[in-house]
Amino acid sequence: MTYIAIKDLSLTYQTKTKSVHALSHIDLDIEEGEFVSLIGPSGCGKSTLLSTIGALLEPTSGSVTIAGQTVQEVRKQRKIGNVFQEARLLPWRTVGANIAYLSELAGQRPRQSEIQEIADFVGIGAFLNSYPHELSGGMRQRVSLCRAMILDPMVLLMDEPFGALDAITREKMQVELLRIWEETKKTIVFVTHAIDEAAYLSDRIVVMSARPGRIQADYVNPLVRPRE
Ligand code: ADP
Ligand code: ADP
Numbered sequence: 001m002t003y004i005a006i007k008d009l010s011l012t013y014q015t016k017t018k019s020v021h022a023l024s025h026i027d028l029d030i031e032e033g034e035f036v037s038l039i040g041p042s043g044c045g046k047s048t049l050l051s052t053i054g055a056l057l058e059p060t061s062g063s064v065t066i067a068g069q070t071v072q073e074v075r076k077q078r079k080i081g082n083v084f085q086e087a088r089l090l091p092w093r094t095v096g097a098n099i100a101y102l103s104e105l106a107g108q109r110p111r112q113s114e115i116q117e118i119a120d121f122v123g124i125g126a127f128l129n130s131y132p133h134e135l136s137g138g139m140r141q142r143v144s145l146c147r148a149m150i151l152d153p154m155v156l157l158m159d160e161p162f163g164a165l166d167a168i169t170r171e172k173m174q175v176e177l178l179r180i181w182e183e184t185k186k187t188i189v190f191v192t193h194a195i196d197e198a199a200y201l202s203d204r205i206v207v208m209s210a211r212p213g214r215i216q217a218d219y220v221n222p223l224v225r226p227r228e
């Protein structure tokens with residue numbers, strides 16, 4: 001059954017000198033619990049599409065709904081988890097306080113036990129009192145993932161989350177993300193330009209092409225590893 005429904009979505013950026021047609025008439029249905037990768041060359045509109053799914057950008061036309069609600073409503077309830085290429089942590093707050101931050105903005109202060117539980121789950125339970133600058137890039141991305149997961153998001157939107165990590169750390173994080181996905185069954189939309197990463201992680205691979213951004217192909221991943 002369709003969970004995320006993207007209908008006839010177009011987005012044109014207006015700059016002082018030109019209009020950039022970043023997305024053109026995109027239709028895409030995503031099911032609950034699916035792990036979908038969006039791939040394609042640089043500039044084909046992957047980030048724009050992901051940002052529109054998360055209501056960080058307003059489309060020029062078309063709509064996105066999640067479980068029948070507009071994505072703007074879902075975002076207002078802070079039920080969208082975002083993970084970006086940079087962790088975007090607040091440097092003056094501890095890891096624990098960073099994890100709590102978005103919930104606090106939503107007027108809920110998570111219990112310490114809740115923060116501990118999610119941090120343990122994502123492998124940073126021992127670092128709650130550390131500051132972001134004391135952590136490696138991989139660890140900072142785990143904090144960013146915890147900050148998103150503590151919201152119990154309806155969808156996890158990840159924009160090249162491992163793109164800035166070294167190869168070994170990236171591989172560790174991919175294994176970790178798969179475990180988290182298998183245990184939580186979250187719906188994940190994952191942007192990457194690395195086909196091997198998409199093939200390793202996702203059930204489904206949506207290929208975009210540029211100028212203007214369209215969906216060129218939509219595959220059930222034939223390489224998907226056996227899942228127990
Ligand atoms: P991708 O994530 O696949 O690299 P983007 O979604 O970032 O692609 O960009 C799609 C197109 O929109 C590109 O041509 C890019 O240059 C353009 N673009 C992205 N952001 C803006 C912006 N804020 N203003 C104008 N053009 C933009
Ligand atoms: P704004 O509404 O001005 O974009 P917010 O106060 O909502 O910022 O959020 C503060 C910071 O948290 C920003 O860096 C933003 O990118 C990030 N953020 C906002 N919402 C989410 C979310 N659902 N998941 C992860 N990070 C988020």
